[in-house]
Amino acid sequence: MRGAAPTDCSHSCLSDRLPSGPDPDRDWSRQAIELLLGDARRSADTHLIKPVFKGLPGISIYLKDESTHPTGSLKHRLARSLFLYGICNGRICPGTTLVEASSGSTAVSEAYFAHLLNLPFIAVMPRSTSDSKIAAIRQFGGTCHFVDHAAEVYAVAERLAAETGGHYLDQFTYAERATDWRGNNNIAQSIFDQMQAEADPVPEWLVMSAGTGGTSATIGRFIRYRNLTTRLCVVDVEGSAFYPAWKSGDMTVTTPGSRIEGIGRPRVEPSFIPGVIDHMIQVPDAASIAAARVLSERLFRRVGGSTGTNFFGLLLIAAQMLREGRTGALVSLICDSGDRYSGTYYDDAWLAGQGIDIAPWRERIEAFLDQGRDLCAA
Structure with missing residues (x-):
């Protein structure tokens, strides 16, 4: 009969029966995702700290404190x-x-x-x-x-x-692809949501270092997606490939690697997206460590070396703003706790063994924060 349904269930298109009963792997996946989302609800909004420095009138500095996550870091x-x-x-x-x-x-x-x-x-x-x-x-x-x-x-x-x-x-x-850069309470959205009630809710610059490049990609994309005027500065360290690659445009650059744990890489990582970065600065290791120590004393707790890199880069931008008579907000990140580096960046014997002298940088940083003395002056 025309239009009659086929009765031969052995036909090739019907021979593979649909699975029946529960799927243990899918059940496990659902439970695992619930556990991960529960962690996200509990820990996503970290504090945005606003230290005050007498030497920087008209410039507000904010530090997103990622060290308070359950595992102690931005990662x-x-x-x-x-x-x-x-x-x-x-x-x-x-x-x-x-x-x-x-x-x-x-x-x-x-x-x-x-x-x-x-x-x-x-x-x-x-x-x-x-x-x-x-x-x-x-x-x-x-x-x-x-x-x-x-x-x-x-x-x-x-x-x-x-x-x-x-x-x-x-x-x-x-x-760069595992995080939803458009929002979903990522770090960029969290920062800008927390800035909404501040005197300068849209920062002039957001300053951060690069390890994988994923966080700078997320923040840079979010800034563009939300059509914000904030610019992104990525600070890099000695021995890292990111800065020379960005400056030259050659993404095949390789270098020895970084002494500042967690940031800087011997090659340009796939997650590093130079097109979302407005400016880059290379920071000497001695300046990074000096800045970490000075900031630690001002916050009454230790921060890691990568935070020192972030902070020094932020201060360089603040110095230029002061020279040009501009005001506004600058935001950076506290990546992790300095307690993890008591045997390195906070150990004078280790610094001496590495040939790192932080004293001149420390003096410059403190004079800038307290008196506004030009950070770049000899």
Whole structure:
């Protein structure tokens, strides 16, 4: 009969029956995402601190304090995003071994989330990584695999993921895409929401350093998406490839690597998006560490070396604004706590061994903050 339904259920298009009953992997994924979203609700809005410096009239400085996350750093946001990205792409399932290449802070945060989801975790990192970060990774049940040179972490992490049948989280590739840069309470939206009731709600500049490049990509894209006049300055450190690549336009640049943990890379990472950056500054390591120490004393608690880099870059912009008679707000980040670096940046013997003299920079910074004396004057 014309239009009659076929009765042969062995026909090839009907031979694969729909699955019936619950899917354990999907059930696990739903539970895992709920745990991650619960963490996000509890920890997304970190404090925006406003220290006052007598030497900077008309310039308001704000510091987004990412050290208060449960794992103590800005990388907590990135790690959560990478886990959500991996789960939603079907790459993280029950029992998946997770592997990451890291200089420490991202691995600490990822170890925390792996522990939360009861998944094995391996961090591939340089031997020079601070002892406190190594201890934190192990405390969360993670395993540390050490390499002699920072440039080796990528290949080793990829190999370990293949050998274990696991998933390489690969922060340096996926940082710029795992976070929703248009909003969804990312760090950029959080900053601008917190600035709304301030005297200058739209900052002149937002200043930050780059590790993966993912956070600068998120912030730079958000600024453009919201059509804001704020400009983004990325500060880089000695031995890093980001600044020379941005300046020359050659993204194949390689360098020795950074002494400031968590920022600066020996190569230009895939998540570094130069097109969203308005300006870059290269900061000497001695200036970064001096700035971290001075800021720590003013905040009554220690901040890390990358925060010192951020703060010094912000002060350079403030100095130019003062010279030009301009006022406004500047925003930067407190990336992590300086307690993780008691054996390095806060150890005078370590500084001497590295040939780093912070005294001249410290004097300049303090004179600028207290008296407005030109930061660039000899």
